[in-house]
Amino acid sequence: MYVVESKGGGVVLMIAALILLGTWPALFNLLERRGRKPQHTFLDYCLFNYIVAILFALTFGQIGKSTEETPNFITQLHQDNGASVGFAVAGGILLCLGNIGTQYALAYTNLSITEVVSSSLTVVGGTILNYFLDGRINRAEILFPGVVCFLIAAITGLLVHASNVDDHNTKLGRKSKGWLRNVTAKEDGDPLPPHGLTKDALDDSARGVPVDVEKAGAKSEASSARGSAQFLAEVESRRSIKVVGNGVLIGVSILCFNGACYALFSPAFNLATNDQWHRLPEGVPHLVVYTAFFYFSTSFFLFSSIVNTIFMYFPILGAPKSSIPEYLKDFKGRHWAVLAGIICGLGNGFQFMGGQAAGYAAADSVQALPLVSTIWGVVLFGEYFRSSKRTYLLLAGMLVMFAAAVGLLMGSAGTRQQ
Template sequence: MYVVTSKGGGVVLMIAALILLGTWPALFNLLERRGRKPQHTFLDYCIFNYIIAIIFALTFGQIGHSTEETPNFIPQLHQDNGASVGFAVGGGILLCLGNLGTQYALAYTNLSITEVVGSSLTVVGGTILNYFLDGRINRAEVLFPGVACFLVAAITGLFVHASNMDDHNVKLGRKTKGWLSNIAAKEAPEPLAPHGTKKDGLDDSARGTIDLEKAAAKSTTSSARGSAQFLAEVESMRSIKVVGNSVLIGACILCFNGACYALFSPAFNLATNDQWNRLPEGVPHLVVYTAFFYFSTSFFGFSMIVNTIFLYCPILGAPKSSVPEYLKDFNGRHWAVLAGLICGLGNGFQFMGGQAAGYAAADSVQALPLVSTIWGVVLFGEYFRSSKRTYILLAGMLIMFAAAVGLLMGSAGTRQH
């Protein structure tokens, strides 16, 4: 089994995980804005996410000789480690719920604010839990100022969102009571035609045949990014219709997925390190690759069940679908597959880095809004033609996230076993 033991190696893995985990939500957002049904995207995503976990287990988990203290992946499958497996399975279900929440929250807010709130809740809850579970191996005088920076960044992010919403209202010619009041209001681009008919005259079933690449080209060339027409065109194509809904719905979803994210990493920590001494005497701890396998197996199984139900009983305004329709939907599938591969690699690197340098430090990957904001600007035109006030707030948010990730990585310790 290949094990990363150095603090430096753990930090490198965390940086790689930060980039990867900040990218897959952008691909989800890309597909939703182009009209692909979210259930289809998540099914493709979870299948290939699982494939990465299997590859990790059969390669890194099988490299070298197996020992009694650190058995390889396959020998460990036969051991009496049900308690640790339970924590890994629970962590996978929590991550699945968090990812589902992120997918739907993206439609109610934007990519940047979804990642800001979710990441901040994860750090505040998960990092503190991991710090104590890891026996305080991380440097508290560095770790907790990093957590504070996350909180400041999250609060600043809310002001960024409010200011940007006010900018949208001005572009669309709507009255506003002030940019702070927009925290509790949802901007709505140009209203859509009634009875589910889009501005292009097509209903949901007809739009399923539209080529996503052509739709994307139309949305990026027919009007300038950040303009009122651009905002209306994006809303007319997206698969989850949120016009007229309160942003409070999105805020509730964000809080839900933030709570799930805050708990999944401590659950994985307990699975690999058995801090509560649930394993029988003499049974070795789950190695990180075995725990990752069980974690991803539960993620995959739960995702398949829930999203198959969502095909026939959609939620939050998503269009209805079916298993045959999903199997025939190849529009944008390559992006969903890429999202699954990227997230699987990111999770694997985060867990490997956390096992080496402490899971509290590994939560530095929750500074992924740094990456997501870049994708939001490049791919989706977020903050284009915004006000000077919005740009100042956005810069402040990114600076605080940069400081937070530096502090959390700087708090990394070295595990003694």
């Protein structure tokens, strides 16, 4: 079995995981905005996520000689380690629920804010649990200021979302309830006139009065520029999950649910590999990280398949209805869903390998993935284009807090004593 023993190696794996785990939600968002049904995307994603876990187990988990303390993957499949397997299975189910929530939250909020709030709640809960489960191997004087930075980033992220909603309402000619109240207030949801134009803009155009295409979203070469009213209206018309007229509170509630699931899945995996509660029979070695990752991903795959098959026939949160035959015929965008599964599988594997080497509390630094997601949000989806100065200032503050947080959590890394 291949083991990463150095703190430096663990940090390198965390950085790689940070980039990978910040990328797969962007592919989910891309497909949903292009109209692909979320149930189809998730089924493709979870299958290839599982394939990656199997490859980790059969390669890294089988490298080198098997010993009594660190048996190889196949050797562990026959050992009496059911208690640790149970924690790994629970972690996979929790991650599945969090990922499903993330998929729907992306439609109700946006890529950047979904990752900000979910990741911050994950750190506030999960990192503290991992710190004590790991026997305090991480430096508390560095770790906990990092947790505080994550919390500040989460609060700032909610304010960014509220300000951005207000900017969108202004562009689309909707009445605004005030940028701060948009965190919990229900949007007016007034239907948009054709092409995103307000009634006043249509009247002005009919009279020959020049129309500001940035504010009115007039149909012209500039009307679909990123951040314009026409651009926003076109995105809403194409996406598979219809959210116009729904309250922002729904999105925030989903994010809180995500955060709770994400906060618990990493400690569950920690318990699976290190048996801090001494549930294994005497003489039975701890699950190696690759065996735990295999069981974790098996439960993730099975639970995801069941839940998303049910959601095909009984959709939730504005998603369209589907069926298994329709899914099997849907190849549009499938390659992106497959890539998302591979990327997430690699990211999870690297995170767990790094956590085993340097402590799972430090490995939670990968929850600064909004740094990556925000870049993808701007590059791929035009998020925050033509927003107000207030939104830009809040966004900058949020990213600074995340940068500080990831540096502090990685700086707190310790060395696990075997």
